[in-house]
Amino acid sequence: MNRRSFIAFAAGASVAVAAPVAAIFTFKRALHIVLTAELVRIGLSAKTASLHATNFTDIGEAVT
Secondary structure, X not given: XXXXXXXXXXXXXXXXXXXXXXXOOOHHHHHHHHHHHHHHHOOOOHHHHHHHHHHHHHHOOOOO
């Protein structure tokens, strides 16, 4: 992983490289994206993962 990488990709995954684009996410939104991706990775559906991530980042409730 190089210095500018923020997300670790699986071995063999390809990453598209394009001209720099000004896409700015708040910390809360970036955390939501990462949490959703990790929950999907461990087997939750994207919808369920996103709802749990929203509860954590935007509502402040943990999954019980």
